[in-house]
Amino acid sequence: MRFSVTILGCNSALPTSERNPTAQVLNVSERFFLVDCGEGTQMQLRKNKIRFTRISHVFISHLHGDHCFGLPGLLSTLGLLGRTADLHIYGPSDTEKVFGPILAFFCRDMKYKVCFHSVDTDKSELVYEDKRVEVFSIPLTHRIPACGYLFREKEAERHIIRESLDFYNIPVKWIPLIKKGLDYVSEDGTVIPNSVLTKPSAKARSYAFCSDTKYSEAIIPVIKDVDLLYHEATFLSDNEGLADMTFHSTARQAAEIAKKAGVKKLILGHYSTRYKNTDLFRKEAAEVFQESYLAEDGMTFDIPNSGRDSEF
């Protein structure tokens, strides 16, 4: 089962001819969660052959245009494609105030409903869950209310070992309990330990998206030990003062957060257009945190099902 992030856009406010403004999709077993929706997101979804019908949840980090100006076009297109299923948009409290009137004007005849969910950007809380995944907000420190999002797979049930169940003649009605980790107790009181009957499921995977934000250790407890962290790196350390002033981060600061939070891998993005050579971002981060990678539009970062220690 897939758990992967595709970068649709990774530039900062000024898009270039190669890099779009911020947008990503998280693929959880072929259901797609859109994270931010900069201008051009719908074209990027097409380029990356992501089926629009598989998107039902959009998470907006903050209301700067480079993170949300793709919403009206995407919502219109979903309407033209004949969508009828509800679409849920999570974002700071003004999200509906800003985009509601645009929808009312441009998308009058749409056959589907857009449900806005206001996210409190001041604390981490569960904003969405289904049977596979939970999504928590991550309070960020930016010039306007902003939050990241933590996607965490739910712990799956243990895998039964068919041969052991047959060997011990386990009744079928016991299987759901054994999957949950219970030992089997037969009618004569014999106990078969769960570890004989099941194998552990794959570890639950997790992804944290943190953009835009200045360096803030307050997020560390929320993103602790995630498999994959996207942390903005608008500047290099040569512009640390500017990063601070504009409430952005440097590559080194992103790496420090990754290291302190004990994450497995770090993706950098949201590069300022002032830098022509983005490899400098990777180098600067890798000095602090070895497992640092650069986001590029169209790139997919996979977290394999086998667990947290696998390569992607």
Added chain:
Amino acid sequence: MRFSVTILGCNSALPTSERNPTAQVLNVSERFFLVDCGEGTQMQLRKNKIRFTRISHVFISHLHGDHCFGLPGLLSTLGLLGRTADLHIYGPSDTEKVFGPILAFFCRDMKYKVCFHSVDTDKSELVYEDKRVEVFSIPLTHRIPACGYLFREKEAERHIIRESLDFYNIPVKWIPLIKKGLDYVSEDGTVIPNSVLTKPSAKARSYAFCSDTKYSEAIIPVIKDVDLLYHEATFLSDNEGLADMTFHSTARQAAEIAKKAGVKKLILGHYSTRYKNTDLFRKEAAEVFQESYLAEDGMTFDIPNSGRDSEF
């Protein structure tokens, strides 16, 4: 001096991975007039290396998202680039009502002024002029108020023949009058005909943009004899009924307008994504009007200075 149209986007409402929604720039001597501004226009401007600072006038045909959703991103980017010069936006009366609040929310700190100009979409009128060019609206027939735009170079002054002026000892103060076409009359009453002293200037060039619209012969008097006509062709004749119902045109209808208006060349665009082979549009149009061409993103159509009969 350049007079050319670059296609930034030429698809209909649903953009594809190769074709962006509608936007074009008309280059009049390195001043750029933006016509429509679909999502992704700012990225297309960058790809086509068009300098943002050279754009001061934007003409919006109608308020369907695929013709204007690129405005917020472009306006934000102009602000981030430090623009201070006014930007003028021409469009149907609701344009300011729709985009004003978005600007107010997202572009609070911009150092330049956006001036909205309401265009009456029911009649053709002069909406803009400067020393080189006049822009007229073209009433179109669509589901909502819509107009095209006719760009017409002003007639340039006649070119003086330096040798003739020297030969006849024409005083310098007479030159402006001679450029305007007057004969020279010397103090002793001798008349030197203007045709001996000047050559005609290059013919004034013209471009008409007509999208979106159903077939309407009412536009013919407005676009009569233009050098270059862009006319939408959303469908082929196999879907003429659908074209009529949705207030769009077929390639054949676009060609009929071109023929009846006596234009020199026709560009087709705004193709429905249902057609995979756009060459069918050219073929269908060429049966009626030989000089029919297909718009593609990134293509530039030049009208040379030498006049209306030159190739591009």
